[in-house]
Amino acid sequence: MIGHTFRFPHDQLAQRRKARRLAWLSICLLLSAATLMYFVMGQSQAMKTAWVSDVLTAVPPAALLAAMRYELRPASKRFPFGYLRSISISFLVTASVLSVIGLYLLYDSLSKLMKQERPAIGTIELFGHQLWLGWAMIAVLVYSMLIGVLLGVLKKPVAKHLFDKELEAEAKMNRAEWMSEAAAIIGILLVAFGHWWGDAAAAAFISLEVVMDGWESIQQVVRDLMDESPTVIGGDELEDLPAKVKHAAERLPWVERAAVRLREHGHAITGDVFVVPHADPAMSADTLVAHVESGADELCQLDWRLHDLTVMPVQHLESIVPPRVGVSAPRPSR
């Protein structure tokens, strides 16, 4: 039935609750690490960058939580296609924040390196002992590293289950965080051995990683905007779902040939199924309409993500560009 609000199957709903809990857990753990980092930051550029990077990894889960609030709202007069795409907006937020801040951090670190600014790292008082701040930094970085790895491991299976690209990207980002922390630890160790440039160099490496995360999110949001055919989770390869729908449509008794185009629409997949009905002069318009409606419902059963499929009877498939799966579209003439 076309125009209905998308609903998650029961099993997926449970996974979504888990995803939401994980998002809250991420925010809390990341902010706890960020707070500790803030107190031992000193004048270390690597520490400052690791801190910003840590705070930034709390942005995607926050954006995801916001998107989850909106995406299942029913369609309205102003937004007749519903709010499913809010997940892409959360990618957009992540992409812009990470890219802009990442580039700024990179500039900041490189300029410190060029100007040969040496980091001053003094001492702190801990449990009545005086301790070089660098050692405290390393301890906090190790904590932050463990958090990243833990979150990455927890998120990955949920992302897979939900076919959730945002969550998958988040899990990847968490897993990649260990490199930032390792870089910061190496930077601080270099400073401990009297190599002042280790600090800014580590900071530059971390900023580069933030920029890369931003770049990946930009790519994802551009693909979403371009109505890319569904891709497999955690990869670039196209899914074979359009072919599956096409074959299912062609198995309908009244259909002679079919062509399908699908796009990811947030967590759902929407698209068009063009069908050429068998030449049957006896088929009335009413019968055809009934066929089309039941056909759409039947095709939507193929995968829980399929939603709002439009079944469109046509006379020829050749006139439709680019509905033919497996055949490359003709180049646009200039």
Place this chain on the structure above:
Amino acid sequence: MYHRRPPALSRSTFVLALATLIGACDLPRDAGGTLNRVRHGTMRVGVVTNPPWANDSGAAASGVEAQLAKELATRLDAKVTWVRRPEAEMLLALHERELELVIGGLTSSVPWQKEVAFTRSYYTDTIEVGAPPGSVPPGALAGRSVAVERGSAVAAELRTQGATPLPVDDVTKATGLVAAPTWRLARMGWSTGGVVLQQEQHVLAAPPGENAWLVEIERLLREHKSEIPTLLRANR
């Protein structure tokens, strides 16, 4: 319930173990080898004249921070060369490692944070309003006139609290309420009403990147932290 070890004990054991480890490795090290040069060598100390923190008294410097610098030199078997130049010039020289230390009442709020390495604060200077002996210090300042050193930023704070600042050249000669650091009020024998106008974190300045040196200075400051109020009252 299963207890492995009291957490406080394991924590301090951990810190001790870490400290031993670090001591053994002689870390952190200076990027420019300052500590090694100062030890059995010369320590160039820039002095900003700012009593009672540091004062120029002929060949050597005096004051609380000059005493601390001398103590540091004694400990490292170093000779002190006192340098007297404008504050900005000395801090720039410090940035280039042409000096080893700058003293003279620097606080963490001066805008040199990013150019040089400030030590951890070794003393918090509190500026309060004091009343002469025999009178009761006020709990609120609205509508009161308070004597304050001419050109001091504290006057602005007095105004925001509704008081009228009376700029004077020497607060010790004032007869009514005065705004002054607590050590000075104590020295004058005046009492305070607990109205805090300003708090300044006092620091010393070292060259940036010389972290072994910075740790050495901070160790000294930590050991002498408790004596600072006494020193302040004694130094004139």
